[in-house]
Amino acid sequence: MEFDLADCLARVRRNDEAAARDLVEELHPLVIKIVRGHLPRRLDEEDVTQEIFMKLFAKLDQYHGNVPIGHWVSRVALNHCYNLLRAQRSRPEWRMADLPEEHAAVVEAQATDPDRDPHPAEALGARELVARLMDLLRPRERMLIQLLDIEERSIEEVRKLTGWSAVLVRVGVHRARKKLNSLYRKLKSEGKL
Amino acid sequence: MNQLDPELKRLIRWSRAADADAATEAPYGMAVRIASRWRAMVVQSETEPAWWRQFQVTAAWLSVAILVIGASVWTSRLETDLGAYTLTPAYQLIAKNIAP
Incomplete structure:
Protein backbone atom coordinates (compact mmCIF):
# COMPACT_ATOMS: atom_id res chain seq x y z
CA MET A 1 0.00 0.00 0.00
CA SER A 90 36.84 20.60 21.22
CA ARG A 91 37.11 18.48 18.14
CA PRO A 92 39.31 15.45 18.64
CA GLU A 93 42.78 16.16 17.43
CA TRP A 94 44.49 13.37 15.63
CA ARG A 95 48.12 13.17 14.85
CA MET A 96 49.42 12.40 11.41
CA ALA A 97 51.16 9.41 12.93
CA ASP A 98 47.72 8.01 13.80
CA LEU A 99 46.88 7.42 10.17
CA PRO A 100 46.68 3.71 9.45
CA GLU A 101 48.59 2.24 6.55
CA GLU A 102 45.35 1.33 4.77
CA HIS A 103 44.74 5.01 4.11
CA ALA A 104 47.99 5.32 2.22
CA ALA A 105 47.06 2.20 0.24
CA VAL A 106 43.69 3.70 -0.70
CA VAL A 107 45.30 6.94 -1.83
CA GLU A 108 47.81 5.04 -3.92
CA ALA A 109 45.11 2.83 -5.44
CA GLN A 110 42.91 5.71 -6.52
CA ALA A 111 45.91 7.56 -7.95
CA THR A 112 47.14 4.63 -10.06
CA ASP A 113 43.74 3.71 -11.49
CA PRO A 114 41.46 6.71 -11.04
CA ASP A 115 38.52 5.61 -13.18
CA ARG A 116 37.75 2.21 -11.73
CA ASP A 117 35.17 1.56 -9.04
CA PRO A 118 36.56 0.81 -5.58
CA HIS A 119 36.44 -2.53 -3.78
CA PRO A 120 34.25 -2.41 -0.66
CA ALA A 121 37.33 -2.28 1.61
CA GLU A 122 38.79 0.58 -0.43
CA ALA A 123 35.50 2.45 -0.29
CA LEU A 124 35.44 2.07 3.49
CA GLY A 125 39.04 3.23 3.75
CA ALA A 126 38.32 6.25 1.57
CA ARG A 127 35.29 7.11 3.67
CA GLU A 128 37.28 6.91 6.87
CA LEU A 129 40.06 9.07 5.50
CA VAL A 130 37.62 11.69 4.21
CA ALA A 131 35.81 11.64 7.57
CA ARG A 132 39.07 12.19 9.45
CA LEU A 133 39.98 15.11 7.23
CA MET A 134 36.50 16.58 7.65
CA ASP A 135 36.88 16.35 11.43
CA LEU A 136 39.54 19.01 11.23
CA LEU A 137 37.23 21.55 9.61
CA ARG A 138 35.05 24.04 11.42
CA PRO A 139 31.32 23.11 11.62
CA ARG A 140 30.27 25.47 8.85
CA GLU A 141 33.14 24.44 6.56
CA ARG A 142 32.42 20.79 7.19
CA MET A 143 28.75 21.23 6.37
CA LEU A 144 29.50 23.09 3.16
CA ILE A 145 31.97 20.47 1.90
CA GLN A 146 29.42 17.77 2.72
CA LEU A 147 26.58 19.51 0.90
CA LEU A 148 28.46 20.87 -2.11
CA ASP A 149 31.26 18.38 -2.76
CA ILE A 150 30.07 15.11 -1.27
CA GLU A 151 26.34 15.38 -1.93
CA GLU A 152 26.93 17.55 -5.03
CA ARG A 153 24.17 20.04 -4.31
CA SER A 154 23.97 23.46 -5.96
CA ILE A 155 24.68 26.70 -4.11
CA GLU A 156 21.00 27.61 -4.42
CA GLU A 157 19.96 24.34 -2.78
CA VAL A 158 22.49 24.82 0.01
CA ARG A 159 21.29 28.37 0.53
CA LYS A 160 17.70 27.17 0.89
CA LEU A 161 18.60 24.27 3.16
CA THR A 162 20.84 26.18 5.52
CA GLY A 163 19.28 29.61 5.37
CA TRP A 164 22.76 31.11 4.80
CA SER A 165 23.31 33.77 2.13
CA ALA A 166 24.83 32.81 -1.23
CA VAL A 167 27.88 34.96 -0.43
CA LEU A 168 28.41 33.17 2.87
CA VAL A 169 28.13 29.80 1.13
CA ARG A 170 30.63 30.79 -1.60
CA VAL A 171 33.16 32.30 0.78
CA GLY A 172 32.75 29.45 3.25
CA VAL A 173 33.26 26.69 0.71
CA HIS A 174 36.23 28.53 -0.82
CA ARG A 175 37.97 28.55 2.56
CA ALA A 176 36.95 24.99 3.38
CA ARG A 177 38.32 23.63 0.08
CA LYS A 178 41.53 25.57 0.51
CA LYS A 179 41.97 24.17 4.01
CA LEU A 180 41.15 20.61 2.96
CA ASN A 181 43.51 20.80 -0.04
CA SER A 182 46.41 22.11 2.03
CA LEU A 183 45.83 19.47 4.70
CA TYR A 184 45.81 16.71 2.12
CA ARG A 185 48.94 18.04 0.38
CA LYS A 186 50.71 18.33 3.70
CA LEU A 187 49.95 14.69 4.51
CA LYS A 188 51.23 13.65 1.09
CA SER A 189 54.38 15.75 1.27
CA GLU A 190 55.19 14.25 4.65
CA GLY A 191 54.83 10.79 3.19
CA LYS A 192 51.89 9.92 5.45
CA LEU A 193 49.67 9.10 2.45
CA MET B 1 35.57 29.64 -5.87
CA ASN B 2 38.48 27.19 -5.91
CA GLN B 3 38.11 23.47 -6.42
CA LEU B 4 39.11 20.43 -4.46
CA ASP B 5 42.29 18.58 -5.28
CA PRO B 6 41.46 15.96 -7.99
CA GLU B 7 42.75 13.18 -5.75
CA LEU B 8 40.50 14.33 -2.92
CA LYS B 9 37.60 14.40 -5.35
CA ARG B 10 38.28 10.80 -6.29
CA LEU B 11 38.53 9.81 -2.62
CA ILE B 12 35.15 11.43 -2.04
CA ARG B 13 33.71 9.52 -5.00
CA TRP B 14 35.04 6.29 -3.53
CA SER B 15 33.72 7.14 -0.07
CA ARG B 16 30.24 7.59 -1.56
CA ALA B 17 30.34 3.94 -2.62
CA ALA B 18 30.72 2.91 1.04
CA ASP B 19 27.72 4.98 2.10
CA ALA B 20 25.53 3.66 -0.71
CA ASP B 21 25.41 0.19 0.86
CA ALA B 22 24.50 1.32 4.38
CA ALA B 23 21.00 0.39 5.57
CA THR B 24 18.66 3.33 5.98
CA GLU B 25 15.54 1.64 7.39
CA ALA B 26 14.69 2.41 11.00
CA PRO B 27 16.08 -0.26 13.36
CA TYR B 28 13.51 -2.64 14.82
CA GLY B 29 11.45 -0.95 17.53
CA MET B 30 12.84 2.52 16.97
CA ALA B 31 9.67 3.96 15.42
CA VAL B 32 7.66 2.57 18.35
CA ARG B 33 10.04 4.12 20.88
CA ILE B 34 9.96 7.54 19.24
CA ALA B 35 6.18 7.52 18.78
CA SER B 36 5.52 6.53 22.41
CA ARG B 37 7.98 9.14 23.70
CA TRP B 38 6.22 11.77 21.60
CA ARG B 39 2.79 10.55 22.78
CA ALA B 40 3.91 10.81 26.41
CA MET B 41 4.91 14.41 25.80
CA VAL B 42 1.57 15.15 24.17
CA VAL B 43 -0.32 13.60 27.08
CA GLN B 44 1.72 15.60 29.56
CA SER B 45 0.99 18.84 27.75
CA GLU B 46 -2.71 17.93 27.52
CA THR B 47 -3.03 17.20 31.24
CA GLU B 48 -1.13 20.31 32.23
CA PRO B 49 -3.30 23.37 31.47
CA ALA B 50 -1.69 26.16 29.47
CA TRP B 51 -2.33 28.73 32.20
CA TRP B 52 -0.45 26.57 34.71
CA ARG B 53 2.64 26.38 32.47
CA GLN B 54 2.42 30.13 31.92
CA PHE B 55 2.16 30.64 35.67
CA GLN B 56 5.24 28.46 36.28
CA VAL B 57 7.31 30.43 33.78
CA THR B 58 6.15 33.78 35.21
CA ALA B 59 6.82 32.63 38.77
CA ALA B 60 10.32 31.49 37.83
CA TRP B 61 11.15 34.84 36.23
CA LEU B 62 9.66 36.71 39.17
CA SER B 63 11.79 34.72 41.63
CA VAL B 64 14.92 35.50 39.64
CA ALA B 65 14.01 39.20 39.55
CA ILE B 66 13.40 39.29 43.33
CA LEU B 67 16.71 37.56 44.01
CA VAL B 68 18.62 39.99 41.77
CA ILE B 69 16.94 43.07 43.27
CA GLY B 70 17.42 41.73 46.81
CA ALA B 71 21.09 41.03 46.19
CA SER B 72 21.71 44.49 44.75
CA VAL B 73 19.88 46.24 47.64
CA TRP B 74 21.81 44.18 50.19
CA THR B 75 25.14 44.97 48.50
CA SER B 76 24.41 48.71 48.37
CA ARG B 77 23.38 48.76 52.07
CA LEU B 78 26.52 46.89 53.00
CA GLU B 79 28.59 49.54 51.22
CA THR B 80 26.71 52.37 52.99
CA ASP B 81 27.20 50.74 56.40
CA LEU B 82 30.88 50.33 55.80
CA GLY B 83 31.12 54.03 54.93
CA ALA B 84 29.49 55.09 58.22
CA TYR B 85 31.72 53.07 60.50
CA THR B 86 35.00 52.99 58.67
CA LEU B 87 36.99 55.96 59.91
CA THR B 88 40.08 57.03 58.14
CA PRO B 89 43.22 57.29 60.33
CA ALA B 90 43.29 61.09 59.91
CA TYR B 91 39.71 61.49 61.14
CA GLN B 92 40.40 59.19 64.09
CA LEU B 93 43.41 61.28 65.06
CA ILE B 94 41.35 64.47 65.02
CA ALA B 95 38.47 62.88 66.90
CA LYS B 96 40.73 61.55 69.69
CA ASN B 97 43.30 64.28 70.16
CA ILE B 98 42.20 67.61 68.70
CA ALA B 99 38.42 67.73 69.08
CA PRO B 100 37.39 65.06 71.57
Missing part, protein backbone atom coordinates in the same frame (compact mmCIF):
# COMPACT_ATOMS: atom_id res chain seq x y z
CA GLU A 2 1.35 3.42 -0.94
CA PHE A 3 2.15 5.80 1.86
CA ASP A 4 -0.34 8.68 2.08
CA LEU A 5 1.69 11.51 3.57
CA ALA A 6 -1.12 14.06 3.82
CA ASP A 7 -3.35 11.60 5.64
CA CYS A 8 -0.51 10.54 7.93
CA LEU A 9 0.31 14.15 8.85
CA ALA A 10 -3.35 14.87 9.55
CA ARG A 11 -3.54 11.84 11.86
CA VAL A 12 -0.32 12.83 13.66
CA ARG A 13 -1.83 16.26 14.24
CA ARG A 14 -4.76 14.49 15.90
CA ASN A 15 -2.16 12.80 18.18
CA ASP A 16 -2.46 9.36 16.57
CA GLU A 17 0.48 7.28 17.80
CA ALA A 18 0.25 4.72 14.98
CA ALA A 19 0.50 7.53 12.42
CA ALA A 20 3.56 8.87 14.23
CA ARG A 21 5.18 5.44 13.89
CA ASP A 22 4.40 5.39 10.17
CA LEU A 23 5.86 8.85 9.76
CA VAL A 24 9.08 7.83 11.51
CA GLU A 25 9.40 4.75 9.27
CA GLU A 26 8.79 6.88 6.19
CA LEU A 27 11.20 9.71 7.03
CA HIS A 28 13.93 7.65 8.68
CA PRO A 29 16.01 7.03 5.51
CA LEU A 30 16.19 10.76 4.82
CA VAL A 31 17.08 11.70 8.40
CA ILE A 32 19.68 8.96 8.90
CA LYS A 33 21.48 9.93 5.68
CA ILE A 34 21.78 13.50 6.93
CA VAL A 35 23.00 12.37 10.35
CA ARG A 36 25.58 10.01 8.85
CA GLY A 37 26.77 12.57 6.36
CA HIS A 38 27.09 15.52 8.66
CA LEU A 39 28.13 14.17 12.03
CA PRO A 40 31.26 12.31 13.08
CA ARG A 41 30.82 8.56 13.39
CA ARG A 42 31.68 8.65 17.09
CA LEU A 43 28.26 10.17 17.87
CA ASP A 44 25.43 7.72 18.41
CA GLU A 45 23.39 8.09 15.23
CA GLU A 46 20.33 6.46 16.78
CA ASP A 47 20.21 8.95 19.66
CA VAL A 48 20.67 11.88 17.31
CA THR A 49 17.97 10.57 14.98
CA GLN A 50 15.55 10.25 17.90
CA GLU A 51 16.26 13.82 18.98
CA ILE A 52 15.61 15.04 15.44
CA PHE A 53 12.28 13.21 15.26
CA MET A 54 11.20 14.65 18.61
CA LYS A 55 12.04 18.09 17.26
CA LEU A 56 10.12 17.39 14.06
CA PHE A 57 7.02 16.35 16.00
CA ALA A 58 7.29 19.39 18.25
CA LYS A 59 7.54 21.68 15.22
CA LEU A 60 4.95 19.92 13.07
CA ASP A 61 2.47 22.77 13.55
CA GLN A 62 4.94 25.02 11.76
CA TYR A 63 4.81 22.91 8.61
CA HIS A 64 2.07 24.19 6.33
CA GLY A 65 2.86 22.19 3.21
CA ASN A 66 4.31 25.14 1.26
CA VAL A 67 7.47 23.14 0.55
CA PRO A 68 7.86 19.37 0.12
CA ILE A 69 8.04 17.59 3.49
CA GLY A 70 11.49 16.23 2.61
CA HIS A 71 12.86 19.73 2.26
CA TRP A 72 11.40 20.83 5.59
CA VAL A 73 12.65 17.71 7.37
CA SER A 74 16.12 18.12 5.84
CA ARG A 75 16.29 21.68 7.05
CA VAL A 76 15.34 20.78 10.62
CA ALA A 77 17.76 17.82 10.63
CA LEU A 78 20.62 19.87 9.17
CA ASN A 79 20.06 22.62 11.69
CA HIS A 80 20.15 20.08 14.52
CA CYS A 81 23.38 18.54 13.20
CA TYR A 82 24.98 21.96 12.80
CA ASN A 83 24.11 22.88 16.39
CA LEU A 84 25.57 19.59 17.62
CA LEU A 85 28.79 20.23 15.72
CA ARG A 86 29.03 23.72 17.17
CA ALA A 87 28.35 22.41 20.66
CA GLN A 88 31.35 20.08 20.37
CA ARG A 89 33.78 22.73 21.49
Whole structure:
Protein backbone atom coordinates (compact mmCIF):
# COMPACT_ATOMS: atom_id res chain seq x y z
CA MET A 1 0.00 0.00 0.00
CA GLU A 2 1.35 3.42 -0.94
CA PHE A 3 2.15 5.80 1.86
CA ASP A 4 -0.34 8.68 2.08
CA LEU A 5 1.69 11.51 3.57
CA ALA A 6 -1.12 14.06 3.82
CA ASP A 7 -3.35 11.60 5.64
CA CYS A 8 -0.51 10.54 7.93
CA LEU A 9 0.31 14.15 8.85
CA ALA A 10 -3.35 14.87 9.55
CA ARG A 11 -3.54 11.84 11.86
CA VAL A 12 -0.32 12.83 13.66
CA ARG A 13 -1.83 16.26 14.24
CA ARG A 14 -4.76 14.49 15.90
CA ASN A 15 -2.16 12.80 18.18
CA ASP A 16 -2.46 9.36 16.57
CA GLU A 17 0.48 7.28 17.80
CA ALA A 18 0.25 4.72 14.98
CA ALA A 19 0.50 7.53 12.42
CA ALA A 20 3.56 8.87 14.23
CA ARG A 21 5.18 5.44 13.89
CA ASP A 22 4.40 5.39 10.17
CA LEU A 23 5.86 8.85 9.76
CA VAL A 24 9.08 7.83 11.51
CA GLU A 25 9.40 4.75 9.27
CA GLU A 26 8.79 6.88 6.19
CA LEU A 27 11.20 9.71 7.03
CA HIS A 28 13.93 7.65 8.68
CA PRO A 29 16.01 7.03 5.51
CA LEU A 30 16.19 10.76 4.82
CA VAL A 31 17.08 11.70 8.40
CA ILE A 32 19.68 8.96 8.90
CA LYS A 33 21.48 9.93 5.68
CA ILE A 34 21.78 13.50 6.93
CA VAL A 35 23.00 12.37 10.35
CA ARG A 36 25.58 10.01 8.85
CA GLY A 37 26.77 12.57 6.36
CA HIS A 38 27.09 15.52 8.66
CA LEU A 39 28.13 14.17 12.03
CA PRO A 40 31.26 12.31 13.08
CA ARG A 41 30.82 8.56 13.39
CA ARG A 42 31.68 8.65 17.09
CA LEU A 43 28.26 10.17 17.87
CA ASP A 44 25.43 7.72 18.41
CA GLU A 45 23.39 8.09 15.23
CA GLU A 46 20.33 6.46 16.78
CA ASP A 47 20.21 8.95 19.66
CA VAL A 48 20.67 11.88 17.31
CA THR A 49 17.97 10.57 14.98
CA GLN A 50 15.55 10.25 17.90
CA GLU A 51 16.26 13.82 18.98
CA ILE A 52 15.61 15.04 15.44
CA PHE A 53 12.28 13.21 15.26
CA MET A 54 11.20 14.65 18.61
CA LYS A 55 12.04 18.09 17.26
CA LEU A 56 10.12 17.39 14.06
CA PHE A 57 7.02 16.35 16.00
CA ALA A 58 7.29 19.39 18.25
CA LYS A 59 7.54 21.68 15.22
CA LEU A 60 4.95 19.92 13.07
CA ASP A 61 2.47 22.77 13.55
CA GLN A 62 4.94 25.02 11.76
CA TYR A 63 4.81 22.91 8.61
CA HIS A 64 2.07 24.19 6.33
CA GLY A 65 2.86 22.19 3.21
CA ASN A 66 4.31 25.14 1.26
CA VAL A 67 7.47 23.14 0.55
CA PRO A 68 7.86 19.37 0.12
CA ILE A 69 8.04 17.59 3.49
CA GLY A 70 11.49 16.23 2.61
CA HIS A 71 12.86 19.73 2.26
CA TRP A 72 11.40 20.83 5.59
CA VAL A 73 12.65 17.71 7.37
CA SER A 74 16.12 18.12 5.84
CA ARG A 75 16.29 21.68 7.05
CA VAL A 76 15.34 20.78 10.62
CA ALA A 77 17.76 17.82 10.63
CA LEU A 78 20.62 19.87 9.17
CA ASN A 79 20.06 22.62 11.69
CA HIS A 80 20.15 20.08 14.52
CA CYS A 81 23.38 18.54 13.20
CA TYR A 82 24.98 21.96 12.80
CA ASN A 83 24.11 22.88 16.39
CA LEU A 84 25.57 19.59 17.62
CA LEU A 85 28.79 20.23 15.72
CA ARG A 86 29.03 23.72 17.17
CA ALA A 87 28.35 22.41 20.66
CA GLN A 88 31.35 20.08 20.37
CA ARG A 89 33.78 22.73 21.49
CA SER A 90 36.84 20.60 21.22
CA ARG A 91 37.11 18.48 18.14
CA PRO A 92 39.31 15.45 18.64
CA GLU A 93 42.78 16.16 17.43
CA TRP A 94 44.49 13.37 15.63
CA ARG A 95 48.12 13.17 14.85
CA MET A 96 49.42 12.40 11.41
CA ALA A 97 51.16 9.41 12.93
CA ASP A 98 47.72 8.01 13.80
CA LEU A 99 46.88 7.42 10.17
CA PRO A 100 46.68 3.71 9.45
CA GLU A 101 48.59 2.24 6.55
CA GLU A 102 45.35 1.33 4.77
CA HIS A 103 44.74 5.01 4.11
CA ALA A 104 47.99 5.32 2.22
CA ALA A 105 47.06 2.20 0.24
CA VAL A 106 43.69 3.70 -0.70
CA VAL A 107 45.30 6.94 -1.83
CA GLU A 108 47.81 5.04 -3.92
CA ALA A 109 45.11 2.83 -5.44
CA GLN A 110 42.91 5.71 -6.52
CA ALA A 111 45.91 7.56 -7.95
CA THR A 112 47.14 4.63 -10.06
CA ASP A 113 43.74 3.71 -11.49
CA PRO A 114 41.46 6.71 -11.04
CA ASP A 115 38.52 5.61 -13.18
CA ARG A 116 37.75 2.21 -11.73
CA ASP A 117 35.17 1.56 -9.04
CA PRO A 118 36.56 0.81 -5.58
CA HIS A 119 36.44 -2.53 -3.78
CA PRO A 120 34.25 -2.41 -0.66
CA ALA A 121 37.33 -2.28 1.61
CA GLU A 122 38.79 0.58 -0.43
CA ALA A 123 35.50 2.45 -0.29
CA LEU A 124 35.44 2.07 3.49
CA GLY A 125 39.04 3.23 3.75
CA ALA A 126 38.32 6.25 1.57
CA ARG A 127 35.29 7.11 3.67
CA GLU A 128 37.28 6.91 6.87
CA LEU A 129 40.06 9.07 5.50
CA VAL A 130 37.62 11.69 4.21
CA ALA A 131 35.81 11.64 7.57
CA ARG A 132 39.07 12.19 9.45
CA LEU A 133 39.98 15.11 7.23
CA MET A 134 36.50 16.58 7.65
CA ASP A 135 36.88 16.35 11.43
CA LEU A 136 39.54 19.01 11.23
CA LEU A 137 37.23 21.55 9.61
CA ARG A 138 35.05 24.04 11.42
CA PRO A 139 31.32 23.11 11.62
CA ARG A 140 30.27 25.47 8.85
CA GLU A 141 33.14 24.44 6.56
CA ARG A 142 32.42 20.79 7.19
CA MET A 143 28.75 21.23 6.37
CA LEU A 144 29.50 23.09 3.16
CA ILE A 145 31.97 20.47 1.90
CA GLN A 146 29.42 17.77 2.72
CA LEU A 147 26.58 19.51 0.90
CA LEU A 148 28.46 20.87 -2.11
CA ASP A 149 31.26 18.38 -2.76
CA ILE A 150 30.07 15.11 -1.27
CA GLU A 151 26.34 15.38 -1.93
CA GLU A 152 26.93 17.55 -5.03
CA ARG A 153 24.17 20.04 -4.31
CA SER A 154 23.97 23.46 -5.96
CA ILE A 155 24.68 26.70 -4.11
CA GLU A 156 21.00 27.61 -4.42
CA GLU A 157 19.96 24.34 -2.78
CA VAL A 158 22.49 24.82 0.01
CA ARG A 159 21.29 28.37 0.53
CA LYS A 160 17.70 27.17 0.89
CA LEU A 161 18.60 24.27 3.16
CA THR A 162 20.84 26.18 5.52
CA GLY A 163 19.28 29.61 5.37
CA TRP A 164 22.76 31.11 4.80
CA SER A 165 23.31 33.77 2.13
CA ALA A 166 24.83 32.81 -1.23
CA VAL A 167 27.88 34.96 -0.43
CA LEU A 168 28.41 33.17 2.87
CA VAL A 169 28.13 29.80 1.13
CA ARG A 170 30.63 30.79 -1.60
CA VAL A 171 33.16 32.30 0.78
CA GLY A 172 32.75 29.45 3.25
CA VAL A 173 33.26 26.69 0.71
CA HIS A 174 36.23 28.53 -0.82
CA ARG A 175 37.97 28.55 2.56
CA ALA A 176 36.95 24.99 3.38
CA ARG A 177 38.32 23.63 0.08
CA LYS A 178 41.53 25.57 0.51
CA LYS A 179 41.97 24.17 4.01
CA LEU A 180 41.15 20.61 2.96
CA ASN A 181 43.51 20.80 -0.04
CA SER A 182 46.41 22.11 2.03
CA LEU A 183 45.83 19.47 4.70
CA TYR A 184 45.81 16.71 2.12
CA ARG A 185 48.94 18.04 0.38
CA LYS A 186 50.71 18.33 3.70
CA LEU A 187 49.95 14.69 4.51
CA LYS A 188 51.23 13.65 1.09
CA SER A 189 54.38 15.75 1.27
CA GLU A 190 55.19 14.25 4.65
CA GLY A 191 54.83 10.79 3.19
CA LYS A 192 51.89 9.92 5.45
CA LEU A 193 49.67 9.10 2.45
CA MET B 1 35.57 29.64 -5.87
CA ASN B 2 38.48 27.19 -5.91
CA GLN B 3 38.11 23.47 -6.42
CA LEU B 4 39.11 20.43 -4.46
CA ASP B 5 42.29 18.58 -5.28
CA PRO B 6 41.46 15.96 -7.99
CA GLU B 7 42.75 13.18 -5.75
CA LEU B 8 40.50 14.33 -2.92
CA LYS B 9 37.60 14.40 -5.35
CA ARG B 10 38.28 10.80 -6.29
CA LEU B 11 38.53 9.81 -2.62
CA ILE B 12 35.15 11.43 -2.04
CA ARG B 13 33.71 9.52 -5.00
CA TRP B 14 35.04 6.29 -3.53
CA SER B 15 33.72 7.14 -0.07
CA ARG B 16 30.24 7.59 -1.56
CA ALA B 17 30.34 3.94 -2.62
CA ALA B 18 30.72 2.91 1.04
CA ASP B 19 27.72 4.98 2.10
CA ALA B 20 25.53 3.66 -0.71
CA ASP B 21 25.41 0.19 0.86
CA ALA B 22 24.50 1.32 4.38
CA ALA B 23 21.00 0.39 5.57
CA THR B 24 18.66 3.33 5.98
CA GLU B 25 15.54 1.64 7.39
CA ALA B 26 14.69 2.41 11.00
CA PRO B 27 16.08 -0.26 13.36
CA TYR B 28 13.51 -2.64 14.82
CA GLY B 29 11.45 -0.95 17.53
CA MET B 30 12.84 2.52 16.97
CA ALA B 31 9.67 3.96 15.42
CA VAL B 32 7.66 2.57 18.35
CA ARG B 33 10.04 4.12 20.88
CA ILE B 34 9.96 7.54 19.24
CA ALA B 35 6.18 7.52 18.78
CA SER B 36 5.52 6.53 22.41
CA ARG B 37 7.98 9.14 23.70
CA TRP B 38 6.22 11.77 21.60
CA ARG B 39 2.79 10.55 22.78
CA ALA B 40 3.91 10.81 26.41
CA MET B 41 4.91 14.41 25.80
CA VAL B 42 1.57 15.15 24.17
CA VAL B 43 -0.32 13.60 27.08
CA GLN B 44 1.72 15.60 29.56
CA SER B 45 0.99 18.84 27.75
CA GLU B 46 -2.71 17.93 27.52
CA THR B 47 -3.03 17.20 31.24
CA GLU B 48 -1.13 20.31 32.23
CA PRO B 49 -3.30 23.37 31.47
CA ALA B 50 -1.69 26.16 29.47
CA TRP B 51 -2.33 28.73 32.20
CA TRP B 52 -0.45 26.57 34.71
CA ARG B 53 2.64 26.38 32.47
CA GLN B 54 2.42 30.13 31.92
CA PHE B 55 2.16 30.64 35.67
CA GLN B 56 5.24 28.46 36.28
CA VAL B 57 7.31 30.43 33.78
CA THR B 58 6.15 33.78 35.21
CA ALA B 59 6.82 32.63 38.77
CA ALA B 60 10.32 31.49 37.83
CA TRP B 61 11.15 34.84 36.23
CA LEU B 62 9.66 36.71 39.17
CA SER B 63 11.79 34.72 41.63
CA VAL B 64 14.92 35.50 39.64
CA ALA B 65 14.01 39.20 39.55
CA ILE B 66 13.40 39.29 43.33
CA LEU B 67 16.71 37.56 44.01
CA VAL B 68 18.62 39.99 41.77
CA ILE B 69 16.94 43.07 43.27
CA GLY B 70 17.42 41.73 46.81
CA ALA B 71 21.09 41.03 46.19
CA SER B 72 21.71 44.49 44.75
CA VAL B 73 19.88 46.24 47.64
CA TRP B 74 21.81 44.18 50.19
CA THR B 75 25.14 44.97 48.50
CA SER B 76 24.41 48.71 48.37
CA ARG B 77 23.38 48.76 52.07
CA LEU B 78 26.52 46.89 53.00
CA GLU B 79 28.59 49.54 51.22
CA THR B 80 26.71 52.37 52.99
CA ASP B 81 27.20 50.74 56.40
CA LEU B 82 30.88 50.33 55.80
CA GLY B 83 31.12 54.03 54.93
CA ALA B 84 29.49 55.09 58.22
CA TYR B 85 31.72 53.07 60.50
CA THR B 86 35.00 52.99 58.67
CA LEU B 87 36.99 55.96 59.91
CA THR B 88 40.08 57.03 58.14
CA PRO B 89 43.22 57.29 60.33
CA ALA B 90 43.29 61.09 59.91
CA TYR B 91 39.71 61.49 61.14
CA GLN B 92 40.40 59.19 64.09
CA LEU B 93 43.41 61.28 65.06
CA ILE B 94 41.35 64.47 65.02
CA ALA B 95 38.47 62.88 66.90
CA LYS B 96 40.73 61.55 69.69
CA ASN B 97 43.30 64.28 70.16
CA ILE B 98 42.20 67.61 68.70
CA ALA B 99 38.42 67.73 69.08
CA PRO B 100 37.39 65.06 71.57
